[in-house]
Structures are given as structure tokens and as C-alpha cells.
Amino acid sequence: MTDELLVVRAQLGEQAALAELVDRWRVPVWSYVRRMLDAQRADDVTQEVWLAVVRGLPRLRAPDRFVPWLFTIARHSVTDRLRAEYARAHEQVAPGESAVDDPVEAIADRAELIAALTRLPVLEREVLVLFYLEDLSVDDCAQICDVPVGTVKSRLNRARRMLREQWEERGYRS
Amino acid sequence: MNGEEPRLSTQEMLDRLAPSLSPWRRLRAVLALLAGLAGGAFVAALWWTEPGPLPARTQLAFAVLTVFCLAWAGYGCWLLTRRVPLFATDRVIAGWIALVASLVSTVGVTAIALQRGTGVGAAIGVGGVFVAVSLVLVVRAHARRALLLRLQRELTGKKQE
Numbered sequence: 001m002t003d004e005l006l007v008v009r010a011q012l013g014e015q016a017a018l019a020e021l022v023d024r025w026r027v028p029v030w031s032y033v034r035r036m037l038d039a040q041r042a043d044d045v046t047q048e049v050w051l052a053v054v055r056g057l058p059r060l061r062a063p064d065r066f067v068p069w070l071f072t073i074a075r076h077s078v079t080d081r082l083r084a085e086y087a088r089a090h091e092q093v094a095p096g097e098s099a100v101d102d103p104v105e106a107i108a109d110r111a112e113l114i115a116a117l118t119r120l121p122v123l124e125r126e127v128l129v130l131f132y133l134e135d136l137s138v139d140d141c142a143q144i145c146d147v148p149v150g151t152v153k154s155r156l157n158r159a160r161r162m163l164r165e166q167w168e169e170r171g172y173r174s
Numbered sequence: 175m176n177g178e179e180p181r182l183s184t185q186e187m188l189d190r191l192a193p194s195l196s197p198w199r200r201l202r203a204v205l206a207l208l209a210g211l212a213g214g215a216f217v218a219a220l221w222w223t224e225p226g227p228l229p230a231r232t233q234l235a236f237a238v239l240t241v242f243c244l245a246w247a248g249y250g251c252w253l254l255t256r257r258v259p260l261f262a263t264d265r266v267i268a269g270w271i272a273l274v275a276s277l278v279s280t281v282g283v284t285a286i287a288l289q290r291g292t293g294v295g296a297a298i299g300v301g302g303v304f305v306a307v308s309l310v311l312v313v314r315a316h317a318r319r320a321l322l323l324r325l326q327r328e329l330t331g332k333k334q335e
Contacts, residue, residue: 005329012322013261015195022191023184030180043181047190054194055259063325 007063018057022050025067028134029074035117035129036078045081049074068140071130075144082122116166124159127152194258203258204268207250212279214243215300219283223293262319269312276304 003024009017029049034042052073060069114133117125130141131152138156142149182190193199221236228236254260260268280301287297 002329005326008322008326008329011262012319012326013263018195019184019188022187026180026182026184026187034178039178046180047182047187050187050191051194054191055257058259058261058265 003066004064007057007060007066010057011060011063018054021066025070026050029070032071032074032126032129032134033078035114035133036122036126037081041081045074045077048077052077067136068143071134071136071140071144072146075126078126116163119166120159120162124155124162127155128159128163131156199253200258200260200264200268203250203253204260204271205250206246207254208272208275210243210245210247210250211304212275214240214247215279215304216283216286217243219286219293219297219300222296223287223290225290225292262315262322265315266312266319269308269315273305273308273312276301276308280305 001020003021006017006021006024010021026046030042030046033045033049036042037045049070053070056073060066062069117128120128126145127141130136130144131138136144138149138152141152145152147155217236217239221233221240280298283297283301284294287294
């Protein structure tokens with residue numbers, strides 16, 4: 001059954017459909033939150049996210065856009081917890097940085113990527129998590145992060161460059 | 175971080191969400207809003223249709239009762255907009271409850287006004303607004319539910335093709 005059909009059934013008031021949605025998206029939402037926060041806060045924030053989803057679901061007008069909507073809520077909850085860190089990251093973004101439309105490259109295996117993520121700044125970390133770990137499109141990432149598509153691409157490029165630097169540095173040491 | 179799992183299972187998460195999804199909580203929110211509004215209209219109608227000048231204490235009592243009813247209406251409104259999700263079927267039920275409550279309140283307030291021989295027009299006017307708003311809510315709720323049911327049929331059909 002598609003997410004869209006489950007959302008429609010849940011919006012009609014069918015609790016089994018809502019339970020199926022929670023079951024299907026519980027781990028992906030938690031994974032995103034966990035990459036952005038420590039373990040203790042990740043559990044609390046994940047619960048907040050699902051509470052907001054349940055309260056907001058009747059007002060969702062486009063059931064086919066459930067996944068970006070879900071991660072937008074998750075991002076808002078994470079942003080609330082990391083407000084200071086996000087503000088600092090926005091200040092550090094270089095103005096006028098160009099959006100380079102590089103093809104997505106297979107940069108590393110999943111475990112290595114997850115380990116390296118924790119050392120990235122918050123803005124770069126979140127687009128990497130959404131794009132690579134949650135397999136969302138650039139358009140969806142842009143909607144979730146509330147930035148233009150070009151900004152998502154430039155953040156992805158910057159994040160890949162930072163990751164490459166990390167791995168090169170580690171390669172020299174080993 | 176690798177290999178970590180969420181601390182809460184699906185069932186535990188659903189248990190945490192259960193209070194928000196409780197039918198009683200939704201009904202309580204709807205009833206608090208309607209009872210507050212209807213009670214407020216009723217007390218205000220009694221107050222306005224008093225034939226003679228009222229003592230200060232009676233005026234105060236009417237004012238306190240009206241504020242009390244409006245506070246309940248505000249609480250119900252806050253619950254419905256911020257705390258309790260009303261799904262499509264709930265909205266249809268809530269709309270019909272609102273319509274019945276509006277009709278009963280209008281009849282009650284108008285009967286009081288007729289008995290006292292004053293303020294009939296105001297009672298019918300205020301009651302008419304309540305009934306009209308309730309009717310709009312009922313029509314919108316039915317339209318939304320019909321849209322979702324149609325979408326559900328289309329998606330189910332698409333899946334079977």
C-alpha cells in the first residue's frame with residue numbers, strides 16, 4: 001500500500017492506517033533526528049515529531065507530499081533544539097556561493113558516511129542525511145530546508161568536499 | 175552511532191500518541207466549545223432581555239457567568255486547534271453536533287425572549303448566525319470527507335490495476 005493511500009485513510013480517521021504510517025516511517029524519522037542530535041534528545045524529539053504529525057495530519061492538503069511534509073516537521077523540531085547552532089551556521093555561509101550541478105557520486109559506504117557526518121556543520125549535515133540516508137530528491141530537500149534548489153546543491157557540494165577532506169586527512173594519518 | 179535503534183517501538187510510540195487520538199478527548203473538546211458558546215449566548219440573552227434595571231450584584235453575576243461560558247468556549251477552541259486532531263469523519267460528527275446545539279440554543283433563547291416580550295429579533299439574529307456557521311461547517315466537512323473517499327477509491331483502483 002502506498003504512503004498516499006495510507007495518509008488518505010488516516011485522514012478519514014482510520015487509526016490502523018495511522019499506525020501503519022508510524023511503523024513505516026518511525027526508523028527513518030528517528031535516523032534523521034539522531035544524525036542531528038544526541039541519543040537522549042533524539043528520542044524526545046522523535047516523539048514530538050509524531051505528536052505534531054498526528055495533530056497536523058487532518059490539515060495536510062496534499063497526501064502525495066506526505067514524506068517532505070513529515071521531514072519538514074522533523075526539521076522544525078530539530079531546529080528548535082539547535083537554534084543557536086543553526087543561527088551560527090547561517091552566519092558562516094559564504095554569500096554568493098555558486099550552485100554547482102554536479103552528478104551525485106557514490107562517495108562512501110553508508111557506515112563510513114554516518115561516522116563522518118557527526119563532524120560536519122549542521123546545515124551540510126542535514127542535506128547529506130536527507131539526500132543520501134533518507135534518499136529524498138533535491139527538490140524535496142529544498143522544500144524541507146525551506147531554501148532554493150540551488151542552495152541545496154551548493155550545500156551538498158560543500159558537504160562532499162568537507163567529507164573528502166576528512167577522509168584524505170584520515171588517510172594521511174593511517 | 176551505527177547500528178543504533180530507536181528506543182521506542184512502534185507500539186510504544188502509538189501508546190504515547192494515544193491521548194491525542196482518544197475519541198473521548200475529541201468529543202470533550204467539541205462539547206466544551208459548543209457548551210461554552212451556547213451557554214454564553216443563553217446567559218447573555220437572559221441578561222439583555224431583563225425588563226427592568228438590574229441591581230449591581232445581579233449585573234456582576236451575569237457578567238461572571240458570561241465570562242465563565244466564554245472561557246469554556248475558548249478552552250474548547252484551543253483544544254480543537256492546537257491539541258486534538260479532528261479527522262474527516264470526526265469533523266462531520268462535530269459539525270452535526272454543532273448544528274443541533276445551535277438549533278436547540280436558538281429555540282431556547284428565542285423562547286425566553288418571547289416569554290419576556292423583548293429582544294426576539296436579537297435572539298433570532300444571534301441564533302441565526304450560530305446556525306449558519308454550523309451549516310457551513312457541516313457542508314465543508316461532508317465535502318472534505320467525500321473528496322478523501324473519492325481519492326481513496328481512485329488510489330485503491332490504481333493499486334489493483
